[in-house]
Amino acid sequence: MRQSFALRTLAGTALALLLSVSQAPLALAAANAQPTEAESFDLGSVDSFAGAFLAARTAEADRDYPSAVKFYKKALEFTPNELELQQRLMIALIMNGEFDEGVDLAKVLENDPAVERVTSVALGFRAIRDGDYTQALKHFKYQGPNDLDRLMNQLLIAWTKVGEGKGKEALKLVQDLEGPSWYGIFRNYNVGVMAAMIGDVDAARKALTDTVTDRNGGATAPDTFARSVIALATLEAQAGNKQKALDALSAGDELITNFAPFKALRTEIESGGQPKPVVATAAQGAAGVLFSIGGALNREGAEDTVMLYLQLSHALDKDAADTLILLGGIAENAKQPEKAIAFYRQVPESSPMRRISELQLGLTLAETGKVQEAREHLLALIASDPQDIRSYLAYGSVLSDAKDYAAMADNYDKAIEIIGQNPARNHWSVFFQRGIAYERLKKWDKAEPNFHKALELNPDQPQVLNYLGYSWVDMNRNLQEGLEMIKKAVELRPDDGYIVDSLGWAYYRLGRFEEAVVELERAVELRAGDATINDHLGDAYWRVGRKLEAKYQWKRALASEPEEAEVPKIQAKIEKGLPAIEADAAKVETKPVEEPKKDDKKT
Structure with missing residues (x-):
């Protein structure tokens, strides 16, 4: 979407720039340092400015903010007034949650x-938290040209005025906010929750309805869209309009399917409950500004900026479940599962998002090697709500990673019993x-009908097309x-190295070796370092007479930690090459490379 692209481009000129403050002076000072491994990771062994600085930068690059804080503090012991170190330490502290x-x-x-x-946002946020709104206003002044910063500061000023008791003035300030088209969802959401908070129900209803019906805005900022749906449904429920509240949730379902908070809120409204408002204080409103923008910017390459926004938001609204879950997801992507678990555990038990955090917690426990704990945790979630299909998917993912295919098949048998005779797309x-579970159990007669059913429900699903197509060829x-x-x-996912590998390997199985080489070379470029893909390319090279290159690819496969059963096979190929074609055709039993189940883990 054009507006999404514009918003994300602007992020590069806003707070993102601050995360790469100039380091030229310090880099020159440390240029000749040769820190040992211990100096890079052990605080007690660091005895020089250069060692501390380089260790801090390494930790910062790894998003290991606890270590970065320690090493920047150590570096400041050598140069107490160094401005750049203070800048980096400040950001590392906020990133680490030490607000x-x-x-x-x-x-x-x-x-x-x-x-x-x-500094302006951080100081302003602390002033809001402490109830000093006059001081907060002094920090939110912005006269620069950046549209994103202008939007953020105008919204923060408005929420600060709400804190001062000037609700009508604040509301007009947001209503009159002009800017690019992508301002729309942020302006309307804030008008809606602000108007609801000060008692202007008509203005709140109109603004939130405009937000929920803004599909382009919802695609740009899905987290803000979800909050808008919940806010509108809550507003209608509190006004006694039960059916309108349920209609708002149905509108949300059209864009975000199977969203647990929508389900929980629907249950509460149907039972006659009175849900709490999304925003009840000026502090929550201000925190929501940074949450909304951070959520909209959340993508690969922007993790540092998003983490900064979300940690600042979290400092003002400790119980915001969606903020905690986003922070957990960023920690997972940074290969910090223990930190992710800590965020998931902070989600309040009363939150409609608690189940999402519990599902993610179970998956992350498995990633840390606590497989049995993960299994018990997810089984308990299934028992607590057997109708929640996401629980079976999460548990099945853990079983798949553990290669417990019998339990995996049994798990999905139970899930399909729950789904019944009329499965949805x-x-x-x-x-x-x-x-997959039955195929791995070598029960193809049970596996194949499931692949057909999956394609009946979703005819253009590339993973299913790839798996069934390759299985037939194999x-x-x-x-x-x-x-x-x-x-x-491949047409549907041309940049997916795993699926491109399947095409190359299908050509190989069909004896079309030159075509196999073309596709497998592309697969290696798309998914570097995958043992199976390198192994496949080595085989294809051997068949077209490129034997030195074949052995090189097999050695790369061996260095990429293949499955244990494949190691002796690859070693034998490195020593002896491949047998003649006639003998080879009956021996190849390799299955298609499976794409990692990231989608299954996004519950």
């Missing part, structure tokens, strides 16, 4: 133009995963249909 200490340093750096955008993944059945399925999967 008050970060703000103390922000006060020292208040007049430093390099970090003015961070979004249930395709349950049938797909059950098909079994020397329905060869042309299978190849066409894989080709279609």
Whole structure:
């Protein structure tokens, strides 16, 4: 979407710039340092400025903010007044959730133009938290040209005025906010929750309805869209308009399907409950500004900026479940599962999002090696709500990773019993995963109908097309249909290295080696370092006479930690090459490379 692109581009000129403050002076000072491994990771062994600085930068690059804080503090012992170190320490402290200490340093750096955008927000947020709205207003002044910063500051000023008791003035300030088209969802959402808070129900209803019907805005900022749906449904429920409240949730379902908070709120409203408002204080409103913008910017490459926004938001609204879940997801992507678990555990038990956090918690426990604990945790979730299909998907993912295919098949059998005779389109993944379980158990007669059912529900699902098509080719059945399925999967996901590998390997199985090389070379570029793909390319190279390159690819496969059963096979190929074609055709039993189940883990 154009407006989404514009918003994300602007982020590069806003707070994102502050996360790469100039390091030239310090880099030159440390240029000749040769820190040992111990100096890079062990605080006690760091005995020089260069060692501390480089260790801090390494930790910062790894998003290991606890270590970054320690090493920047150590570096400041050698150069106490070094401005850049203070800048980096301040940001690291906020990123690590140490808000008050970060703000103390922000006060020292208040007049430093390099970090003015961070210090102003941090200082303003602490003033709001402490109820000093006059002081907060002084920090939210912004005269620059950046549309994103202008939007953020105008909204923060408005919420500060709400805190001062000037609700009508604040509301008009947001209603009159002019800017690019992508301002719409942020302006309307804030008008809606602000008007609801000060008792202007008509203005709140109109603004929130405009937000919920803004599909382009919802695609740009889905987290803000979800909050808008909940806010509108809550407003209508509190006004006694039960059916309008349920209609708002149905509108939300059209854009965000199977969203647990919508389900929980629907249950509460149907039972006659009175849900709490999304925003009840000026502090929550201000925190929501940074949550909304951070959620809209959340994508690969923007993690640092998003983390900064969300940690600042979290400092003002500790119980905001969606903020905690987003922070947990960022920690997971940064390969910090223990930190992710800590965020998930903070989600209040009363929150409609608690179940989402519990599901993610179970998956993350498995990633840390606590597989049995993860299994028990997810089984308990299934028992607590057997109708929640997401629980079966999460548990099935853990079983798949553990290669417990019998338990995985049994799990999905139970899920399909719950689904019943009329599965919905979004249930395709349950049938797909059950098909995989039975295929791994070598029960093709049970596996194949599940793949067909998955495609019946979702005809253009590339993972299913790839898996079924390749399985047919591998079994020397329905060869042309299978190849066409894989080709279609590649058309749908041309940049998916796993699916491109399947096409290359299908060509290989069909004896079309030159075509296999072309696709497998592309697969290696798309998914570097995958043992199976390198192994496949080595085989294809050997068949076209490129034997030195074949051995190189096999060695790369061996260095990429293949499955234990494949190691002796690859070693034998490195020593002896491949047998003649006649003997080879009957021996190849390799299954398609499976794409990691990231989608299954996004519950």
